[in-house]
Amino acid sequence: MQPIRRDLHFAIPKDRVCNWHPEGAHITQFFNTLSLFFPRGERFFIDSVRRYRDDIEDPELKAAVIGFIGQEAMHSREHREYNETLAEAGLPAHELDRITTRLLDWFRDNTPADMQLSATIALEHWTAMLADVLLNNPDVLEGAQEDFARMWRWHALEETEHKAVAYDVYDKFVGRGLKAYLMRTSGLVTSTLMFWGLVFWFHIRMINADPSAKKEGHLRGYGKILRFLFLRRPGVFLRCFKPWLDYFKPGFHPWQHDNRHFLAQIDELQAEAERAYSAAS
Ligand SMILES: [Fe+2]
Ligand SMILES: [Fe+2]
Numbered sequence: 666m667q668p669i670r671r672d673l674h675f676a677i678p679k680d681r682v683c684n685w686h687p688e689g690a691h692i693t694q695f696f697n698t699l700s701l702f703f704p705r706g707e708r709f710f711i712d713s714v715r716r717y718r719d720d721i722e723d724p725e726l727k728a729a730v731i732g733f734i735g736q737e738a739m740h741s742r743e744h745r746e747y748n749e750t751l752a753e754a755g756l757p758a759h760e761l762d763r764i765t766t767r768l769l770d771w772f773r774d775n776t777p778a779d780m781q782l783s784a785t786i787a788l789e790h791w792t793a794m795l796a797d798v799l800l801n802n803p804d805v806l807e808g809a810q811e812d813f814a815r816m817w818r819w820h821a822l823e824e825t826e827h828k829a830v831a832y833d834v835y836d837k838f839v840g841r842g843l844k845a846y847l848m849r850t851s852g853l854v855t856s857t858l859m860f861w862g863l864v865f866w867f868h869i870r871m872i873n874a875d876p877s878a879k880k881e882g883h884l885r886g887y888g889k890i891l892r893f894l895f896l897r898r899p900g901v902f903l904r905c906f907k908p909w910l911d912y913f914k915p916g917f918h919p920w921q922h923d924n925r926h927f928l929a930q931i932d933e934l935q936a937e938a939e940r941a942y943s944a945a946s
Contacts, residue, residue: 666925667728668827670735673938675743675816676945682750683875687808690878691886692893694871696817697751699795701761701867702860703744703820707737709769710789713781714831717838726833733830736823743816756874761867779839783852786832790853790912791860793828793919794905796821800927802899812945815938822931829919836918846915853912 677685686693711734718734721727751758773781799805799821806814839845868890872878878886894901908922 666826666829666920667725668732668736668823668830670732670739671819671823671931671935672739673743673819673935674942675747675812675819675938676942677747677750677812677816678810679750679753681810681813682747682754683756683877685810685813686806688889688893689881689886690875691872691881691883691890694875694878695868695890695893696813697747697756698864698868698871700744700747700751701758701871702765702863704741704748705762705765705769706788707741707744709773709781710785710831711737711741712773713778713785714834716778717782717834721834721837723837726830726837729827729830730834733827736827740820740823743820747816751871757870761870764867765863779835779845780848780852782831782835782839783848784856786835786849787853787856787912788860789824789828789831790909790919791856791905792824794908795901796824796828797908797922797924798899798901798904800825800924800930801904805899812941815934815941818930819934819938822927822934825924826928826931832919841915850913853909857909 682697683690684693686696714730715734718727718730721730748758748762772784799817806817835845835849839848872883872886892898895903911917911921
């Protein structure tokens with residue numbers, strides 16, 4: 666599985682950034698909140714993998730790492746633009762990005778390279794699980810403004826395509842011994858608590874800054890979020906629970922959950938995105 670860098674742009678309409686999802690403001694802001702983490706988060710993933718790049722001898726893994734870095738750089742760029750649009754709409758995107766940046770800068774400057782790589786593979790496991798939920802439940806984006814929907818599908822497909830790259834680097838350089846296992850699994854527990862803690866906090870900040878959320882009613886809006894995460898359509902946490910546990914198997918590998926059939930959608934999505942972008946510009 667070789668990830669390919671696709672230099673795609675998405676002309677997301679600025680006036681729809683707070684209401685692009687048909688389920689309303691709270692769900693729209695949930696996706697928008699996830700977007701806030703990508704520019705700095707994906708820069709962190711790139712740095713932690715790049716540190717090992719020059720020592721990789723296997724040409725296939727080396728090429729996969731180059732593809733991985735290229736894909737994450739494109740995601741980072743597109744989400745930075747997305748987040749600028751959020752800031753222009755009066756949402757605290759810059760302030761929340763600064764919090765993520767301070768945290769990840771500290772982590773980069775104060776922890777060893779293998780621990781940073783363990784955080785990267787844990788968060789890549791989360792992006793792969795979330796991508797799988799999205800791709801398995803296309804109705805989640807049904808009725809959404811099409812440029813936003815396309816951008817999220819593109820990101821989900823490429824996260825799937827490169828889901829094992831950082832993991833293979835960890836396997837090669839940190840290994841499969843007890844220390845590597847403990848660092849990998851404790852990395853998942855810590856990353857899970859920190860990531861979702863920040864997501865919920867930032868989500869509340871985003872909702873409070875969005876006047877349309879208040880108008881729609883918080884009780885109803887948060888009810889939708891609870892349903893979205895814990896019950897059905899799609900029940901994000903319920904669906905992620907088993908793959909999350911699988912990570913604790915000593916012989917775990919991301920492709921043991923084989924969902925590569927989704928990748929057949931990429932070429933068509935790329936063509937669609939290029940058509941839409943050239944029509945808009
Ligand atoms: Fe990404
Ligand atoms: Fe990724």
